[in-house]
Amino acid sequence: MASLRYTTQPVTIAGTTIPAGEFVQIALLAANRDPEVFTDPDRFDLTRDASGHLAFGHGIHHCLGAPLARLQAEIAFGHVLRRFPALRLTAPDHAPAWQDNPRHRGLLTLPVRLR
Template identity: 60%
Template structure:
């Protein structure tokens, strides 16, 4: 896709030639960082609870997205009118950063939210955002995660975590929720 974008840009056929770099950046961050970290977070969740290793994909991917999705916050929203949230009212004209991870652990929506349960109906989570900006790549991301995790488990069913969970380091990022590294022992 990046090659095609570059080709049309070089041929002068792109309606927005100077946007090619922007599109490339968007696709790399939105399309790569996200899926990579979903796979890492899912493997960590599975290895921390090996009893669920044999659970069924693809339904499992929805629960991985809910339990430890790779994106911390939605795109920034702007209130055009006062918005009541619980006991608080956000005035009109404010920027709002919405924590997708917190929404996905809302006990009113998902009972026992801190529990990874690959059999729960996890649809309705906010890992891909909500509304008009809902993730364009969601079907591709679901497919990639399903294929990658399925292949990994098929090939290395005895995989274990090769680190003390307390030593794993999470990235210090506003947007991305993912690990610096995930050492595993394949067999």
């Protein structure tokens, strides 16, 4: 969840009007799971086009560390894939396990085959 927010003027979202001065709780976990933006948004898909995702924020709230995080991920995943070129997700009956956390959508397990 994002930090506490209050409306400064009436806002209408999906046909519901929220008056000025009302408390609003933003669910960040829903940001990259909009079915109008992402096909099958709840499916773990490493090949999905990630343009438009909000993992590092947006606009003036974009994460200053995003370039470093991307570089670290590129280096780490590059090393893993060079070491295990046959790395694959296991069969669909071994689905990834996700954290039960309202603030972060992260994996607990990701079953893979190394060879």
